[in-house]
Amino acid sequence: MKKLFCLLLALCMVLSLAACGGSASSGSSAPAADSGEEAPASAASGDTLKIGVISPNTGNLAAYGTGIHTGAELAVEEINAAGGILGQQVELVELDDRADPTECLNAFNNLVSQGIGLIIGSATSGATSAITGPANEEEVVIIAPTATADSITTEDDYIFRVCYADSAQGAIAAAYAKTAGFDKVGIVYCAGDVYSSGLKDSFSAACAEQGIEVVATESSAALTTTEYTNQFTAMVNAGVDFVYAPYYYDVIGPYVIPQARAAGYDGVIMGADGYDTTPDYVREADAPAFNNIYWTNHYFAGDTSEKVTSFVAAYKDKFGSEPSAFGATGYDSVYVYKAAIEAAGSADPAAVRDALADTSTVYECVSGTFSFDVSGTPVKGAPVITFKDNGDGTIGMELVDVVEASDLA
Amino acid sequence: MSTFIQTVIVGLRLGSVYALIALGYTMVYGIIRLINFAHGDFIMVGGYTIIFTVPLVLALGLPAWAAVLAAVAVCALVGMGTEIIAYRPVRKKGTNMSALITAIAMSLFLENLAQAIPAIGPNPKVADQIFTAGGFKIGSVTFEYTTVITIVISAVIMIVLYMFTQKTRLGRAMRCVSEDKSAATLMGINVNHTIILTFAIGSALAAVAALMYMAQYPRIYTTLGSDLGIKAFVSAVLGGIGIIPGAVLGGFVVGLFESFTTSYISSSLADAVVFLILIVVLLLKPAGIMGKNVGEKV
């Protein structure tokens, strides 16, 4: 009797797996069957053109997903109102990946099985890196709105993005430090976060190239850490006047900057696109601390160019709030597809890919005017923005400088 | 030297918050022997209540901290509700472990419910200034009044709770329930009422903790409970769970260790060191620093 049921159990597993898989496929093959027939037909007949959007719409990073898909929706609305792309109306198919690699891959597979060959997604580098390989294999084009890790576009032909890479962002910060005359800098970053530690790596690499010495490096364990005083005391002790602190808005606003100032650090704090929307996360009483802070972003909402002002106005009109950088890159992703499809003359993924791979094409976007490099990352500069205490408990933003792509070479 | 003082102050600042939260854990554990995993989420509930009531309170001309009264009421209701809906039926039927799993389930429930409520949502929120800023200087380092207030409040609550459980009738009833439920019933104590009262007090403490947490670390988000709760729970266990002064001691020990690790060892290993301390203490003295080892009933 001993060990009687072990193999039975295993069998049960196989059967249940098969059953599950069967139902999983039948569950989602229903739409696949519909659109699988429609998609190619529609491409020819001019009904609708489907673009997939994968973004973290629920979970802790929902703000990113909301930005991306609202931006994309606004772009699609405008394009459809103006007659669509190549005479076809555009339709977005939006899926949620909760910023998780596995969920992102599931969503990707689902879109591909529906016959969608053009995808926008996802917000984070961790999730996006799960679909770059498969996208290449399936010959599906991906435009990542905000996945900044360097390795996202380097190895795969079908992956593009509208944001710059971490290395560029780190290099911009280092270049800014150089021009501002700092030759000794410090770094405070989050060791438990991909974004923060990725930027830290690229910034220190760029510093080494520029001949800037990194004299102190401190870190925090996780994004949930609330106390940064000791880290900045160490910066004061090291005698630096420039600290690179790549964190997100919800850590920068309430914690990092007020605590850094309280610890007696009065020098420059520089950050990256994660500082976007920080003013919404600052207590009135902390506002005086927000001086001498610089950061690089994808675009500057206060930009006076016609492209940006009309985008910001349209977004406010539709969603009632100022667009974040995620909104801008989500919006741009759709327009880059539009330009590429029109250049290719068809929405066939391979043709669109070839159009995007043409490095001479210039895209005029909200997040800057750029062309792609060979890997599929835009060659563009970045605005350097500073926070300014308005004196009434609110914080304003000002454009300090635009670091051009040519400055970095 | 100033680094050292700064490190101590940061440790006290963190520790005062942990201590205040740990008091709530220890209170509930001391009476019904249940790790209330949802306690951290009661803090989250209290925090959001404060955020939403502060404008109202200011409009009435009261100081901002008066919002804590609303939070105390809401938290006590949520705590009692949790006890009646989830914990009591499970306690009747299941084992200790089912009660623990129920507590985890309630924690998940509250976190996700908060995210699903549109006014709260998954994005973090930042609280307004609750106490007037300022502090006094030790050398070149500022010691904030908020931290002092938190330490004082923890101490006062610790003493009041201790007196309450030792000296009053209700407190004696609570201790009696924790010793032996059936004997308590025979003595004419209404066990259910006593446990509900325990939850009401424990949750009200969560509201106070939420106030002091937000005064020092003004960001609040829906999963705050699990992040903060784990550290505070470690504090409670470290000091000897169920022992009221132990929770405060544990809180400060954890806060100071975290701060010193950040300053002098490695800033990214602070969490790991806190847990290592816990493990070492539990191995050497399983009942915690102030706990007494009790033989097992057969």
Next chain:
Amino acid sequence: MKNNKTARSYLVNTLVIAAAFILFQVLTGLFGSEGDFKLVLVPSLWQCCYLILLAASLNLVLGFLGQLSLGHCGFMAIGAYTAALISLACERAGVFTDKAGLVYILIIFGCIIAAGLLAAVTGLLVGIPALRLKGDYLAIITLGFGMIIVNVINNLPFCGQDGLSQGSAAASLYKTGLGFGSKAKVTYLWIALVVTILCLTLMFMFVRSKYGRAIRAIKDDEIAASASGINVSSYKVLTFTYSAFFAGVAGALYACANSSLSTSSFAFTNAGILNSTFVVVMVVLGGMGSLTGSIVAAVIMFFVNYQIANGSWVAALPPFLNGVFKYPMLVYAVVLVIVIIFRPRGIFGTYEFSLTRLPEDVKKARARRAAAKAERKEAVSHG
């Protein structure tokens, strides 16, 4: 007589599994390149495989030994990173260049075994101190260990952004040497299935062995068990280590199914399905003490989770329900409380599915139904 029965059941089981496996391989051969099969069914099977292993291995500790461990995903993280880094090192050293051939298959199996072993060693190291404590303390200390493991991985320089790099970007490892694409997932699906079946068999044998009986005795009454000559602490540590091994294997399968790893995926809670809390939910719902229950629960919860994120029917629901499905954990939490109140040992309790016993079970169930019917009839006629 007894031996005969065992031999017969082995034969039946082996034959049925072999037949099912061959059938499956034939189907794979026929439809291997078809869209839905490749894009939906096979990735789902991969995910089911590691979720099943994860839930079943936790059940050894939670259900059979009766100890609540909240850091199970930490062991999975160790397995995943071990497998990913070894395979990456082999790729960089030029041991394999394309993901095919016998050498590559050997490396995959090597990675899986190494992942399991390293996780088991960690389990042993964690278990020796942790299991001296019980109940609530054990829960919190395993939770702590789960966090420490993640914290330490974050700080290992060679786990950096591109794997084995000098960078300190510790939270993500892109494009591991495993990391199967869609086609490779179809090709190597048999590895996932074989490994899962093998591991489940080992776990099942463990539960049915004298060790399994001993740990169940410990769960029922530790003092009585120790009075009957069972060395409680060594059995606890043994079970914990054994369980960690399979969690490590599950991690290796996870590394195969994903081309990127980040430590946030193995946290105590996160937005996805893969976290220590969720595994506890699976085990409790399925049945504490029923491997069948864990398997069924893992598969069902994967399916539900997948459908909520990807099913087209969700969008068609009325807005209110749609909102609820955005936060599936809300539903799981309620279901969990209800199950614990009404079925404290989980839905399957300690029931195990058995092929040779199936006819008997069916007969019994029929008899029960018939009896119930007769009773009702009688009640009606009396009434």
